[in-house]
Amino acid sequence: xxxxxxxxxxxxxxxxxxxxxxxxxxxxxxxxxxxxxxxxxxxxxxxxxxxxxxxxxxxxxxxxxxxxxxxxxxxxxxxxxxxxxxxxxxxxxxxxxxxxxxxxxxxxxxxxxxxxxxxxxxxxxxxxxxxxxxxxxxxxxxxxxxxxxxxxxxxxxxxxxxxxxxxxxxxxxxxxxxxxxxxxxxxxxxxxxxxxxxxxxxxxxxxxxxxxxxxxxxxxxxxxxxxxxxxxxxxxxxxxxxxxxxxxxxxxxxxxxxxxxxxxxxxxxxxxxxxxxxxxxxxxxxxxxxxxxxxxxxxxxxxxxxxxxxxxxxxxxxxxxxxxxxxxxxxxxxxxxxxxxxxxxxxxxxxxxxxxxxxxxxxxxxxxxxx
Amino acid sequence: xxxxxxxxxxxxxxxxxxxxxxxxxxxxxxxxxxxxxxxxxxxxxxxxxxxxxxxxxxxxxxxxxxxxxxxxxxxxxxxxxxxxxxxxxxxxxxxxxxxxxxxxxxxxxxxxxxxxxxxxxxxxxxxxxxxxx
Numbered sequence: 042x043x044x045x046x047x048x049x050x051x052x053x054x055x056x057x058x059x060x061x062x063x064x065x066x067x068x069x070x071x072x073x074x075x076x077x078x079x080x081x082x083x084x085x086x087x088x089x090x091x092x093x094x095x096x097x098x099x100x101x102x103x104x105x106x107x108x109x110x111x112x113x114x115x116x117x118x119x120x121x122x123x124x125x126x127x128x129x130x131x132x133x134x135x136x137x138x139x140x141x142x143x144x145x146x147x148x149x150x151x152x153x154x155x156x157x158x159x160x161x162x163x164x165x166x167x168x169x170x171x172x173x174x175x176x177x178x179x180x181x182x183x184x185x186x187x188x189x190x191x192x193x194x195x196x197x198x199x200x201x202x203x204x205x206x207x208x209x210x211x212x213x214x215x216x217x218x219x220x221x222x223x224x225x226x227x228x229x230x231x232x233x234x235x236x237x238x239x240x241x242x243x244x245x246x247x248x249x250x251x252x253x254x255x256x257x258x259x260x261x262x263x264x265x266x267x268x269x270x271x272x273x274x275x276x277x278x279x280x281x282x283x284x285x286x287x288x289x290x291x292x293x294x295x296x297x298x299x300x301x302x303x304x305x306x307x308x309x310x311x312x313x314x315x316x317x318x319x320x321x322x323x324x325x326x327x328x329x330x331x332x333x334x335x336x337x338x339x340x341x342x343x344x345x346x347x348x349x350x351x352x353x354x355x356x357x358x359x360x361x362x363x364x365x366x367x368x369x370x371x372x373x374x375x376x377x378x379x380x381x382x383x384x385x386x387x388x389x390x391x392x393x394x395x396x397x398x399x400x401x402x403x404x405x406x407x408x409x410x411x412x
Numbered sequence: 413x414x415x416x417x418x419x420x421x422x423x424x425x426x427x428x429x430x431x432x433x434x435x436x437x438x439x440x441x442x443x444x445x446x447x448x449x450x451x452x453x454x455x456x457x458x459x460x461x462x463x464x465x466x467x468x469x470x471x472x473x474x475x476x477x478x479x480x481x482x483x484x485x486x487x488x489x490x491x492x493x494x495x496x497x498x499x500x501x502x503x504x505x506x507x508x509x510x511x512x513x514x515x516x517x518x519x520x521x522x523x524x525x526x527x528x529x530x531x532x533x534x535x536x537x538x539x540x541x542x543x544x545x
Contacts, residue, residue, distance in 0.1 A: 120542055185459070207452060207456075217532070217533075234449075237414070237417045238535070239421070239537070240538065241536075241539060244545075245540050246424070247423065247538035248421070249422055
C-alpha cells in the first residue's frame with residue numbers, strides 16, 4: 042500500500058475522531074461492563090446510579106474532561122485504566138473477531154510477505170512455545186494446567202489445550218464480553234471442559250499459589266499498570282518447576298547512563314496509551330530485573346520486533362476496505378481511535394522505540410524463595 | 413461456570429486468611445450431559461480438591477433438576493493408581509458433577525469476608541474493588 046495513504050490517513054482520521062467522540066458518548070447504551078458495577082463512593086454497595094466522578098463514562102462534563110485528557114495524552118489512573126480496558130474490549134472485540142478471527146495478537150511473519158494472517162497468528166503461539174521450552178517436539182513437555190493471563194477471546198487457551206493432551210486452561214480477562222465469547226467458542230470447538238474463561242484481574246488473580254505449570258501472558262503485559270505486582274502474581278500462581286512465558290510490547294532497553302526515553306519517544310507512546318488503554322511502558326530489561334528479584338531462574342529473553350512488524354501493515358490494509366470501515370464506524374470512537382493508533386504503532390516500530398519482547402523463565406523447585 | 417472451574421477459584425480480598433473454597437449461592441443452574449472422557453478425567457482428578465467438590469455439590473444439589481448423582485464420600489484423588497481402578501459408574505458420576513452442571517446465575521461467596529462475587533451468564537466476575545486490594 043502506498044506511503045501517502047499511511048501519511049494522510051491520520052489527518053482525516055483525527056478530524057473524524059474529534060467529531061465522533063461527542064456523538065459516541067451520547068449513544069452509549071447503559072449496559073456497562075460488569076467490572077464497573079456501580080461504584081459511587083460507597084464501599085460495597087451493588088445498586089444505585091453510576092457515579093458522575095472520574096470513572097463515569099457518561100455525561101457532558103466527563104466527555105469534555107476526557108477530550109481534554111485525550112488532547113494532552115494524559116496518563117489514566119489505575120481505576121480508569123481498568124474500566125477503560127474492559128470497555129474498550131467489550132466494544133472492539135466483535136469487530137476484531139469479524140475481521141481477524143479468534144486470535145487477538147501479532148502474527149509470525151516468516152516469510153515476511155506471507156498473507157495467511159490467521160495461520161501466522163497460530164504460528165506465533167507455536168513458535169513462542171518452541172522458543173520458550175527450547176524443544177522441537179513439545180508433546181513430551183505437556184503442561185497440564187495452564188493459566189492464560191489476559192486471554193482475549195481465548196484463542197491461545199484453546200490452541201494450547203489442543204496441543205497438549207490432558208491439559209486444561211483457565212483464561213482471565215477484564216472484559217465480560219470476551220469471557221463470554223471465549224466460553225462460547227470453547228463450546229463450539231468441543232473444548233468447553235478444557236478451556237474456561239472468567240472475568241478477573243491479572244494483578245489479583247483468583248487462584249491459589251503454585252497452581253499452574255504454564256503461566257502464559259501473550260500481549261497482555263502492556264495493560265498492567267504495576268509491572269512489579271504483575272510479575273509477582275505470575276510467579277505466585279506458577280507451580281515450582283513451572284514455566285512463565287511473557288510476550289509483550291516493551292520500549293527499547295535504555296542505554297547505560299540514560300534515565301529515560303527521549304521526549305519524542307515518550308510522546309509517541311503517550312498517544313498510543315490513550316488509544317489502547319495502556320499504562321507507562323517498561324523495557325524487556327525491566328521485566329528481567331523484576332523476575333530475577335522474584336527468584337525466577339533460567340531467564341531467557343528475545344526480540345522479535347522484526348518478525349512481527351509486517352503484521353501492522355497487514356492490519357492497516359485490512360482496515361481500509363469497506364466492510365472494515367463500516368464495522369469501525371459502527372463500533373464507535375474508541376475502536377476508531379484504536380485503529381488510528383495502529384499507524385502510531387508502526388511509527389514506533391520503525392523508530393526503534395517499540396519492541397516485541399519475549400521473556401521466559403521457570404520457578405525454582407526448592408521451597409526457599411527470596412523474600 | 414462448572415464445578416471444575418469453581419474448584420480452582422479463590423477469593424483474594426484483602427485480609428482474607430483463606431478464601432477457599434468459595435460458597436455457592438444458586439440463582440439459576442443448568443445441567444447438560446456431555447460425553448464422558450475417562451482419560452481426561454483421570455488426568456485432572458489429581459488436581460481436584462475433593463472435599464471442596466463434595467461441599468460444592470452439597471450446596472447446589474437441592475436446586476438441580478435432575479438430581480445430581482451421588483459421588484463417593486471420600487476419595488484420595490492424588491492416588492493415581494487408585495483412580496485408574498475406579499469403576500465406570502463412579503467415573504461417570506464424577507464427570508457429571510465436575511463438567512455437566514453449570515452455575516448460570518448466582519454468587520460465589522468468600523468464606524472469610526462474606527464478599528459476594530457475581531456469576532452472570534455462567535461467568536464469574538472475580539474483580540476486586542479498589543478498597544479490597
